[in-house]
Amino acid sequence: MSRAVVATAYGGPEVLSVLDVEVPAPGPGEVLLDVRAAGVNPIDWKSYSGAFGTDPTRLPIRLGHEVAGVVVAVGPGVDDTPVGDEVIATGVGGGYAELVLVPAARVVAKPAQVSWAEASGLLLTGGTAVHTLEATGVGPGDVVLVHGASGSVGRFVVQRARLRGAQVVATASEATHADLRALGTVPVTYGPGLADRVRDAAGALGPVTVAIDTVGTGEALDVSVELVANRSRIATIAGFGRAGEPGIQLLGAGPGTDPGTAIRAAAVRQLVELAADGLLRVKVARTYPLEDAAQAHRDSIAGHARGKLVLLP
Numbered sequence: 001m002s003r004a005v006v007a008t009a010y011g012g013p014e015v016l017s018v019l020d021v022e023v024p025a026p027g028p029g030e031v032l033l034d035v036r037a038a039g040v041n042p043i044d045w046k047s048y049s050g051a052f053g054t055d056p057t058r059l060p061i062r063l064g065h066e067v068a069g070v071v072v073a074v075g076p077g078v079d080d081t082p083v084g085d086e087v088i089a090t091g092v093g094g095g096y097a098e099l100v101l102v103p104a105a106r107v108v109a110k111p112a113q114v115s116w117a118e119a120s121g122l123l124l125t126g127g128t129a130v131h132t133l134e135a136t137g138v139g140p141g142d143v144v145l146v147h148g149a150s151g152s153v154g155r156f157v158v159q160r161a162r163l164r165g166a167q168v169v170a171t172a173s174e175a176t177h178a179d180l181r182a183l184g185t186v187p188v189t190y191g192p193g194l195a196d197r198v199r200d201a202a203g204a205l206g207p208v209t210v211a212i213d214t215v216g217t218g219e220a221l222d223v224s225v226e227l228v229a230n231r232s233r234i235a236t237i238a239g240f241g242r243a244g245e246p247g248i249q250l251l252g253a254g255p256g257t258d259p260g261t262a263i264r265a266a267a268v269r270q271l272v273e274l275a276a277d278g279l280l281r282v283k284v285a286r287t288y289p290l291e292d293a294a295q296a297h298r299d300s301i302a303g304h305a306r307g308k309l310v311l312l313p
């Protein structure tokens with residue numbers, strides 16, 4: 001048995017419970033992980049919010065797409081992931097738990113230098129960030145406007161854009177600006193007048209050539225369209241309501257979007273290596289015991305966590 005967080009109905013975080021669930025032995029190609037940390041992502045609370053429909057046959061919904069943990073059992077045919085390995089995995093079903101079954105193909109070794117909490121926040125947001133940069137072709141000479149740069153995806157977009165030789169203008173609330181400056185960006189506050197502030201901030205760097213939106217507000221998309229001449233170099237991971245906007249790339253899961261499956265899968269090893277070398281840092285804002293998953297989700301929904309929220313089962 002394992003304690004696990006489930007949504008027993010559609011609604012807000014009040015529908016979450018911690019239940020005892022059966023844990024089958026690993027099947028062919030599967031490993032069983034003792035979860036040390038489970039990363040919280042907005043997709044987790046969106047899954048039971050009704051944003052993707054309210055099909056009653058999907059209930060109860062197990063939560064948690066990414067974890068870091070120790071292999072405690074392996075199924076038939078798993079030769080290269082022995083019991084005792086410390087690993088990270090994304091694309092997991094039900095990671096908010098003490099134990100979770102994961103396809104062995106989805107696990108990768110956890111770098112010893114990276115903590116459990118940091119490791120559990122590396123792959124989902126990191127893979128998304130790489131996808132945005134690949135899709136928009138960011139490289140040396142680019143001036144990239146990143147909306148939501150203080151968020152989990154945004155911080156990775158910023159760090160990877162700088163590693164690719166681009167300059168970054170980063171939108172975020174004032175309290176995060178010193179941190180974003182330390183990452184080599186020019187931070188600006190979002191809100192009315194944003195386009196002019198971005199123009200001023202970009203000043204000596206040159207015109208904005210790429211915009212990456214991790215927020216999804218009308219403001220972020222409007223300013224992107226106003227400032228970036230080539231619309232194919234504007235990408236959003238959150239503003240899917242603007243699907244009709246000609247030329248803006250919609251990245252992730254959903255109708256009319258590019259899932260970037262191959263790019264995200266290929267990014268995994270590269271993200272782990274960069275994190276091991278200290279070139280990519282996961283900022284953990286807060287940790288919670290499994291019982292406080294609902295509070296973690298309230299904090300995520302509030303939209304200003306300023307780092308990863310992590311459950312420690």
Ligand SMILES: NC(=O)c1ccc[n+]([C@@H]2O[C@H](COP(=O)([O-])OP(=O)(O)OC[C@H]3O[C@@H](n4cnc5c(N)ncnc54)[C@H](OP(=O)(O)O)[C@@H]3O)[C@@H](O)[C@H]2O)c1
Nearest residue numbers: 042128148150151152153172173190237238251252303304
């Ligand atoms: N399509 C995909 O593949 C994919 C993958 C991962 C995530 N996502 C989506 O991407 C979004 C961000 O995820 P995340 O994990 O990075 O979330 P997060 O860590 O909670 O970050 C939220 C960000 O939004 C900013 N923000 C909040 N209100 C804002 C406003 N009114 N205007 C501008 N910025 C505002 C915050 O800035 P301050 O705190 O500085 O105010 C913060 O930078 C979510 O909607 C998530 O579902 C999509």
